[in-house]
Amino acid sequence: MTDAISSLAAISDSHGGFVIDNTQVRAPKHGEVRVRMAAAGVxxxxxQSLQWDGPLVLGHEGAGWIESIGPNVTDLAVGQPVLLNWAIPCGHCLPCQHAHGHLCDRTQGLSPESPSVDSPHTLWRHQAVRRSFNLGTFSQYTLVRASALTRLPEHLALDEACILGCGVMTGVGSAIQSAQVQHGDTVVVLGCGGVGLSVVQGARIAGASTIIALDKRIESLDRASSMGATHTWRITDDGDALEAAAAHVRILTQGRGADHAFEATGSHRLAFAPLKFIRHGGTALQLSGAHGEVSVAMPDFWWDKRYLTPLYGGCHPERDFPKLLRWIDEGQLDVASMVTRRYKLPQLQAAMNDMLSGRNIKGVIVFDQESA
Ligand SMILES: [Zn+2]
Ligand SMILES: [Zn+2]
Incomplete structure (x- = not known):
């Protein structure tokens, strides 16, 4: 490939593993931008994507600097810091016209003017390789559509801003867009990892008066308190722990239950748990993208309860990312405290292990700028 750039990247093997190896990322064409990555959230x-059809350049959260731009790219310039976003609404399909751009029907790949069959964006061992969510951020360089980028202010640390594009957007957006939390509302958050803590912050920003955080870990509850939870309750390993938590929630909400309850545990067994915490007519939201069968006692749905499974916090990039950036500037949204550990790309396995064991709120891969 002419004008291709060599890029160290993490590439999945489709069987739960990956390799760190050199790839070639071609120069941007019509409507495309090549980005030098600064940092990528894990x-x-x-x-999960380690099991998907591969090989695949891993990673779908990140921030970096524009390295080169293709023809017909306006409003962007080489050297600018940018946030990468994996959901790019087309603006024309039925979901987009109904303000559901995050559910856009159209392909969100690279621009149609440069079909990857004729001109693969990335080569690995002389073969074309796909990029996770058309981003593939665990890579020194990536090639993306210009519309996948949001400009970042120069003063923002990219190893903190890099987590905005997935977990933070999902949590904050689920509170503000999907649940429409209002001033004075009561909110329960089950699971205080990166997404759950973002829900806590979103609910606080929306003006919720009572935010009850539930988790098994004391340190997670402490973090939730520091980010806006007004009450915490530790979930024990007892069989009736959820019922005990629900009873406590009712005490804190004048016997009714909360207006909104969010599940952000990553455990599909708890998919219906938020129904136990809400009042009649309240809203339960399941943010873990649960797969598999779960049974539920139908009285948990009584009466007029709504159950939502929001995708990406209803993300509308042009509307939402400027808001998140403004809230960071105003000190309302704390992403710095959510990045609890940084790793180099060759330490990706350690970063994954720490994530699976719950050691981090968010782990971040930082790229070696000297070698870039
Ligand atoms: Zn669309
Ligand atoms: Zn993600």
Whole structure:
């Protein structure tokens, strides 16, 4: 490939593993931008993607600097810091026209002017290789559509901003867009990892008066308190732990239950648990993207309860990312405290292991700028 750049990347093997190896990322064409990555957040979906059809350049959260731009790219310039976003609404399909751009029907790949069959964006061992969510951020360089990028202010640390594009957007957006938390509302958050803590912050920003955080870990509850939870309750390993938590929630909500309850545990067994915490007519939201069968006692749905499984916090990039950036500037949204550990790309396995064991709120891969 002419004008291709060599890029160290993590590539999945489709069987739960990956290799760190050199790839070639071609120069941007019409509507495309090549980005030099600064940092990339590690997400549970990255671990799941190790089983997807591969090989695949891993990673779908990140921030970096524009390295080169293709023809017909306006409003962007080489050297600018940018956030990468994996959901790119087309603006024309039925979901987009109904303000559901995050559910857009159209392919979100690279621009149609440069079909990857004729001109693969990335080569690995002389073969074309796909990039996770068309981003593939666990890589020194990536090639993306210009519309996948949001400009970042120069003063923002990219090893903190890099987590905005997935977990933070999902949590904050689920509170503000999907649940429409209002001033004075009561909110329960089950599971205080990266997504759950983002829900806590979103609910606080929306003006919720009572935010009850539930988790098994004391340190997670402490973090939730520091980010806006007004009450915490430790879930024990007892069989009736959820019922005990629900009873406590009712005490804190005048016997009714909360207006909204969010599940963000990553455990599909708890998919219906938020129904136990809400009042009649309240909203239960399941943010773990649960797979598999779960049974539920139908009285948990009584009466007029709504059950939502929001995708990506209803993300509308042009509307939502500027808001998140403004809230960071105003000190309302704390992403710095959510990045609890940084790793180099060759330590990706350790980053995944720490994520699976719950050691981090968010682990972040930082790229070696000297070698770039
Ligand atoms: Zn993610
Ligand atoms: Zn669309």
């Amino acid at each position: 997400c549970h979906t990255d671990h």
